[in-house]
Amino acid sequence: MNPPIRSVVIVGGGTAGWMAAAAAARFLNDGQRTITLIESEAIGTVGVGEATIPPIRGFNARIGLDEASFLRATGGTPKLGIEFVGWGALDERYMHPFGTVGHEIEGLNFHQLWLRLRDRAEIGSYGDYAIAAVAARAGRFAPPAGDPRSPTGQLDYAYHFDAGLYAALLRGHAEAQGVTRIEGRITGVERDARGHVAAVRLEGDRRVAGELFLDCTGFRSLLLGETMGVAFEDWSHWLPCDRAIALPTARQGPLLPYTRATAHDAGWQWRIPLQHRTGNGHVYASAFTDDETAERVLMANLDAAPTAEPRRLSFRAGRRTKLWAGNVVALGLAGGFLEPLESTSIHLIQDGISKLFALFPDQGFGTVERDEYNRLMGDQYAAIRDFIILHYAATRRDDTPFWRHVGTMALPETLIRKLALFREKGRIFRYDDELFTVPSWVAVLLGQGIVPSGYDPIVDALDADRVAGALRQMRRGYAAAAAAMPALG
Numbered sequence: 001m002n003p004p005i006r007s008v009v010i011v012g013g014g015t016a017g018w019m020a021a022a023a024a025a026r027f028l029n030d031g032q033r034t035i036t037l038i039e040s041e042a043i044g045t046v047g048v049g050e051a052t053i054p055p056i057r058g059f060n061a062r063i064g065l066d067e068a069s070f071l072r073a074t075g076g077t078p079k080l081g082i083e084f085v086g087w088g089a090l091d092e093r094y095m096h097p098f099g100t101v102g103h104e105i106e107g108l109n110f111h112q113l114w115l116r117l118r119d120r121a122e123i124g125s126y127g128d129y130a131i132a133a134v135a136a137r138a139g140r141f142a143p144p145a146g147d148p149r150s151p152t153g154q155l156d157y158a159y160h161f162d163a164g165l166y167a168a169l170l171r172g173h174a175e176a177q178g179v180t181r182i183e184g185r186i187t188g189v190e191r192d193a194r195g196h197v198a199a200v201r202l203e204g205d206r207r208v209a210g211e212l213f214l215d216c217t218g219f220r221s222l223l224l225g226e227t228m229g230v231a232f233e234d235w236s237h238w239l240p241c242d243r244a245i246a247l248p249t250a251r252q253g254p255l256l257p258y259t260r261a262t263a264h265d266a267g268w269q270w271r272i273p274l275q276h277r278t279g280n281g282h283v284y285a286s287a288f289t290d291d292e293t294a295e296r297v298l299m300a301n302l303d304a305a306p307t308a309e310p311r312r313l314s315f316r317a318g319r320r321t322k323l324w325a326g327n328v329v330a331l332g333l334a335g336g337f338l339e340p341l342e343s344t345s346i347h348l349i350q351d352g353i354s355k356l357f358a359l360f361p362d363q364g365f366g367t368v369e370r371d372e373y374n375r376l377m378g379d380q381y382a383a384i385r386d387f388i389i390l391h392y393a394a395t396r397r398d399d400t401p402f403w404r405h406v407g408t409m410a411l412p413e414t415l416i417r418k419l420a421l422f423r424e425k426g427r428i429f430r431y432d433d434e435l436f437t438v439p440s441w442v443a444v445l446l447g448q449g450i451v452p453s454g455y456d457p458i459v460d461a462l463d464a465d466r467v468a469g470a471l472r473q474m475r476r477g478y479a480a481a482a483a484a485m486p487a488l489g
């Protein structure tokens, strides 16, 4: 039997590194294991990433962060979903809300019941049955409360926050629980006879040895990519956006409890409301526009004055073919990148950490845990990729070369299958533990203007007028529950 792993070395101190450190301090710190984090202030972090999805609340709770102090420390605000403007067609907008939408009747899917009756004027839109969407549109928010099937119990939410402040908060938390931080640039990596990373060398002739290495070095992927030689699988033929300009502005008007993603000629713009400022950024495809035009478009679409200089970023959509090789596990940008359209990157860090802990290689590095980790994470990346591609593929826009390209490009086979099933009878299946739920897929598909030609005939088993009555009641319930919530301010 191999001896248990006694030293964990986290390389990199961005959001990924400090999330891993805080979680390791909470769950791996048995008094006999050392947890060390190495970061270089001179290199710095990517410095963006402000919108999240609901599972972040579970992560914060598990590592022991109190919500009120977390929101204070990070300038955080609640997020009920994402509003997409100009995606299906130039003059359209829709909300992808968090939480469930409607509820089933006698075990039959809500969206199928809605599809059957949607032509009746009294039924309203699919979004009328999502408490998060109704509350978001009214600028109102209250945490979920009551029976999970009640309108307020069906609500789910995430946060917008300042990622730099979040990393600082996590750092304090992790250091207080015994994580050792080492400042310095890594200049070399030593490997043992098996090819595992044995130690990293730092400027100033220092050396840090370890048994398990978490590569959180950002786009550089110093250990997994550069040292272990794990290839990058490029997905830019499906997701051509490869640049961003980020620019904070002064807070303007009342806080909105949602992120906004506005489509432009060759990409899209995010708007993320924080307590003390608004985060903005233009994500665009360099094959379809140039940096100066992209900056002009961003400047022309701000709702307040900038409070800093623009920050320019370059990236490529895709992921490493394995996220765990030898004794190296990559978390965050070191493992892959998907544009922030559905705010999934920080979630992928969290998911990577929790899967790693679930498969922790406590007695050495067998292939069983490693292969399972790579399979699970690979599936998760691919499912999120398909969901993001959907926003482009399901456009009816053809007004610019960019939209003509994404609207006609070849799609992954997995997405083709999902689209075909939905187009016919509105059927959607969620595979394994894929992140986005059926209501999320339906909200985006319908929001982009894909209306199925039929519905699942199984819902004909219920009396139409009885279902209509139940839907009317549900809809009234969501409207009343949202109206009773306080305005966000």
Ligand code: FAD
Pocket (backbone or CB within 6 Å): 011, 012, 013, 014, 015, 016, 017, 038, 039, 040, 041, 043, 044, 045, 046, 047, 048, 049, 050, 051, 052, 163, 184, 185, 186, 187, 216, 217, 218, 219, 220, 222, 244, 246, 281, 313, 315, 331, 332, 333, 334, 340, 343, 344, 345, 346, 347
């Ligand atoms: P980084 O922040 O780059 O950190 C890398 C760390 O490694 C740094 O500490 C650096 O000093 C260290 N390092 C690197 N090389 C060395 C070396 N040689 N020696 C020592 N240390 C080293 N995610 C979301 O969830 N929501 C969003 O809204 C969102 N928006 C985004 C917008 C854009 C334009 C981009 C590009 C990303 C966005 N993301 C978003 C992703 C998010 O920013 C990242 O997932 C997150 O910040 C994690 O980054 P990281 O810690 O992996 O890398």
